[in-house]
Amino acid sequence: MNKGTPREIVGRRTRPAKAPLSRDVIVSTALDILERDGLAGLSLRRVATALDTGAASLYVYLANLDELHALMLDAALAAVQLPKARGLPWRNRLKKFLLSYLQVLYERPGLAQLAMSTIAAGPNSLRIWEGMLVLLTEGGVEDGKAAWGVDLLILYVTAIAAEQSNWRGQDQGLGRVKSALSAVSKDEFPLVFAIKETLLSGGNNRAEWALDAIIDGLLGARKPSASKARGKGGKE
Amino acid sequence: MNKGTPREIVGRRTRPAKAPLSRDVIVSTALDILERDGLAGLSLRRVATALDTGAASLYVYLANLDELHALMLDAALAAVQLPKARGLPWRNRLKKFLLSYLQVLYERPGLAQLAMSTIAAGPNSLRIWEGMLVLLTEGGVEDGKAAWGVDLLILYVTAIAAEQSNWRGQDQGLGRVKSALSAVSKDEFPLVFAIKETLLSGGNNRAEWALDAIIDGLLGARKPSASKARGKGGKE
DNA sequence: ACCTGAACACCGTTCAAGT
DNA sequence: ACCTGAACACCGTTCAAGT
Numbered sequence: 001m002n003k004g005t006p007r008e009i010v011g012r013r014t015r016p017a018k019a020p021l022s023r024d025v026i027v028s029t030a031l032d033i034l035e036r037d038g039l040a041g042l043s044l045r046r047v048a049t050a051l052d053t054g055a056a057s058l059y060v061y062l063a064n065l066d067e068l069h070a071l072m073l074d075a076a077l078a079a080v081q082l083p084k085a086r087g088l089p090w091r092n093r094l095k096k097f098l099l100s101y102l103q104v105l106y107e108r109p110g111l112a113q114l115a116m117s118t119i120a121a122g123p124n125s126l127r128i129w130e131g132m133l134v135l136l137t138e139g140g141v142e143d144g145k146a147a148w149g150v151d152l153l154i155l156y157v158t159a160i161a162a163e164q165s166n167w168r169g170q171d172q173g174l175g176r177v178k179s180a181l182s183a184v185s186k187d188e189f190p191l192v193f194a195i196k197e198t199l200l201s202g203g204n205n206r207a208e209w210a211l212d213a214i215i216d217g218l219l220g221a222r223k224p225s226a227s228k229a230r231g232k233g234g235k236e
Numbered sequence: 237m238n239k240g241t242p243r244e245i246v247g248r249r250t251r252p253a254k255a256p257l258s259r260d261v262i263v264s265t266a267l268d269i270l271e272r273d274g275l276a277g278l279s280l281r282r283v284a285t286a287l288d289t290g291a292a293s294l295y296v297y298l299a300n301l302d303e304l305h306a307l308m309l310d311a312a313l314a315a316v317q318l319p320k321a322r323g324l325p326w327r328n329r330l331k332k333f334l335l336s337y338l339q340v341l342y343e344r345p346g347l348a349q350l351a352m353s354t355i356a357a358g359p360n361s362l363r364i365w366e367g368m369l370v371l372l373t374e375g376g377v378e379d380g381k382a383a384w385g386v387d388l389l390i391l392y393v394t395a396i397a398a399e400q401s402n403w404r405g406q407d408q409g410l411g412r413v414k415s416a417l418s419a420v421s422k423d424e425f426p427l428v429f430a431i432k433e434t435l436l437s438g439g440n441n442r443a444e445w446a447l448d449a450i451i452d453g454l455l456g457a458r459k460p461s462a463s464k465a466r467g468k469g470g471k472e
Numbered sequence: 473a474c475c476t477g478a479a480c481a482c483c484g485t486t487c488a489a490g491t
Numbered sequence: 492a493c494c495t496g497a498a499c500a501c502c503g504t505t506c507a508a509g510t
Contacts, residue, residue, distance in 0.1 A: 043502065055503075057475055065503065116352055116395070117402055121416030126425050133427035147431035148438065152392075152446050159352070159395035166353055180357030189362050191369035195383035202384065209457065210388050217453025221445065279483065291484075293494055301484065
């Protein structure tokens with residue numbers, strides 16, 4: 001992130017007693033805390049303490065906690081593997097892309113929840129959007145469908161990651177899901193009872209299965225707006 | 237919710253100076269607060285104040301805030317319109333069902349966010365699960381597919397409601413999305429630039445379009461597990 | 473311009489003490 | 492058994508004061 005105008009070393013010992021603050025250090029410190037302690041453990045005060053300062057100091061670089069969240073999300077999304085130049089068919093590349101996105105969200109707990117409540121509009125989010133639009137367009141999906149389609153795919157990936165994150169949420173854990181399911185009455189909810197195990201099964205394949213289903217649906221789906229060749233919105 | 241063993245009126249004036257606490261009053265008071273002030277305005281202390289007591293008193297009826305959230309969600313889901321006995325084709329009934337679910341989440345701000353972070357396992361959630369499984373089964377979707385399919389549909393509905401709720405989130409609002417999009421560079425992200433308006437368009441039809449796409453995908457999707465006619469799980 | 477301590481107005485949860 | 496006040500250990504954000 002440093003623009004890097006080369007600088008001479010000024011002091012003998014380059015161990016600044018206190019690293020100078022900046023958006024970048026704040027964001028990466030916050031991501032460290034998120035990784036270690038989850039979303040519940042993340043606060044401006046903790047970030048400030050980790051940087052050996054007070055929370056008020058952060059307000060020079062951030063408007064508020066929401067902005068930190070948005071910056072964290074976009075910074076984390078830098079790790080998403082963008083699709084390589086053509087080689088595999090578009091659909092395989094799209095799936096790899098989406099699974100990479102999913103994995104990034106999975107890896108650090110809390111990031112997915114953050115993604116659900118934050119409007120991501122930084123450069124990395126935009127790169128991801130653009131990349132997916134390219135692939136869908138390459139796959140022959142029309143403009144309108146592609147836009148809504150990317151939104152649908154990203155929303156699903158984010159949601160499934162957030163859901164899984166909850167289940168791993170330190171205190172409650174998967175246990176609560178299991179005990180809730182095991183208490184289901186066979187007489188009252190026979191079908192739910194019957195699919196109890198299926199519901200917990202699947203693991204990694206589950207998301208891939210769902211993404212396949214959504215992509216299939218997208219390919220078959222009708223165009224978003226009335227199909228008139230591009231009229232100015234005249235009704236009928 | 238009253239089981240209603242008939243009771244004689246005891247006092248002359250039946251205006252209890254203080255309504256007795258119970259899970260039900262706590263939950264419905266909390267839902268009122270959610271409706272008025274959103275998720276950010278909801279706290280145990282506020283619920284307690286509204287009930288003219290202290291936060292500590294609530295712990296007789298609730299293990300913690302998480303439990304209140306779960307109870308609130310399930311209580312709110314009572315408003316979801318279950319599908320009527322057969323009449324319309326299963327697919328229409330499924331869509332109506334899902335749209336009713338969506339509407340309930342839309343109606344009170346914060347409920348969807350709550351749904352994303354809470355494991356819903358109360359009677360109303362189970363009724364909804366059971367109802368959807370019935371419809372998919374009626375539609376000829378196999379068992380395994382039906383289970384994952386309901387999960388996919390519900391997750392999507394919840395996620396899209398939560399996303400919309402964020403955009404309406406009092407302070408930031410839709411404005412932030414718009415300004416973020418209008419700042420998109422035409423040269424760097426041409427496809428995103430091109431679909432800016434499409435992205436914001438759609439409103440109600442959008443969710444319906446997406447649900448159609450997902451259902452289509454579901455109907456075409458392969459079965460979750462290996463497709464052997466129902467072996468006991470022997471591999472190959 | 474940047475940083476700071478102290479304050480303000482909140483949180484969830486616990487606990488000893490009351491009835 | 493139920494309720495309570497006070498306390499504990501936190502929050503985000505603001506602001507006057509320092510450099």
